[in-house]
Amino acid sequence: MSEIIRSIVLGIVQGLTEFLPVSSSGHLELAKYILGDTSMAEQSLLMTVTLHVATALSTIVVFRNDIASVFKGLFAFKWNPETEFSAKIVLSMIPAAAVGLLFEKQIEALFTRNILLVAAMLAVTGVLLLFAHRAKDTGKPVTYLHALLIGIAQAIAITPGISRSGATISTSVLLGIDRGEAARFSFLMVVPLILGKLAKDIMDGEYGQTENFMAIAVGFIFAFLTGLFACRLMIRLVKGSKLIYFSIYCFVVAIAAGAYILSLG
Numbered sequence: 001m002s003e004i005i006r007s008i009v010l011g012i013v014q015g016l017t018e019f020l021p022v023s024s025s026g027h028l029e030l031a032k033y034i035l036g037d038t039s040m041a042e043q044s045l046l047m048t049v050t051l052h053v054a055t056a057l058s059t060i061v062v063f064r065n066d067i068a069s070v071f072k073g074l075f076a077f078k079w080n081p082e083t084e085f086s087a088k089i090v091l092s093m094i095p096a097a098a099v100g101l102l103f104e105k106q107i108e109a110l111f112t113r114n115i116l117l118v119a120a121m122l123a124v125t126g127v128l129l130l131f132a133h134r135a136k137d138t139g140k141p142v143t144y145l146h147a148l149l150i151g152i153a154q155a156i157a158i159t160p161g162i163s164r165s166g167a168t169i170s171t172s173v174l175l176g177i178d179r180g181e182a183a184r185f186s187f188l189m190v191v192p193l194i195l196g197k198l199a200k201d202i203m204d205g206e207y208g209q210t211e212n213f214m215a216i217a218v219g220f221i222f223a224f225l226t227g228l229f230a231c232r233l234m235i236r237l238v239k240g241s242k243l244i245y246f247s248i249y250c251f252v253v254a255i256a257a258g259a260y261i262l263s264l265g
Contacts, residue, residue: 007219014051015226019234021166026118051223056194058227092151092189099155119258121161126250132170133244140176183238
């Protein structure tokens, strides 16, 4: 399979699974395994980060009105609902940013097609979604404590196989937060982190030695376009309390992937 076609497949997988609560990183690792991707950890992580940037851009497009409202409030230079929302977003970023900076090499080592790890973490995601499906929606707003707890869930979801959106939305729903607000907060809180990761890698020269820029670009485009569709779909699904289907899906994929790897001896 050519590298361009492989990038298209990975882009579509990322675009769909970044927003659907089934772990984009886990599915990317599964896809790389199936496609025979033998990239080193650093190269594999480069593709993963690039595709995440594409879906972050999808998020910006879908929530452009919300983001514009936040910036408008910030430039009013006074404490208002938009400023408070931004403060909660910043607070939610701290756990994942700390983990990313302190354990960067250890995180890179996780992205080496460790399918048993992915299968186990997908099962964890399935459990989270099952609990969230059964939780009652009390319509609470996001508080500062909620933002910190959701941020911790996001930090844990760095592990491939644990869905970031699944972990953060499930945590929000279990805390009684309004489902629509849970989806909005979950999707917006990751954008600064991904863009920050991109900026750090550029400054560190991580992208200066990319061997196949075209493959990276094609993957980016497909992830972005697919992400636009998946983001809007997920918002409707969360509001409709249909997380149980994704829970079942995660369990099925986890069992199938784990059984396959174990069968190889």
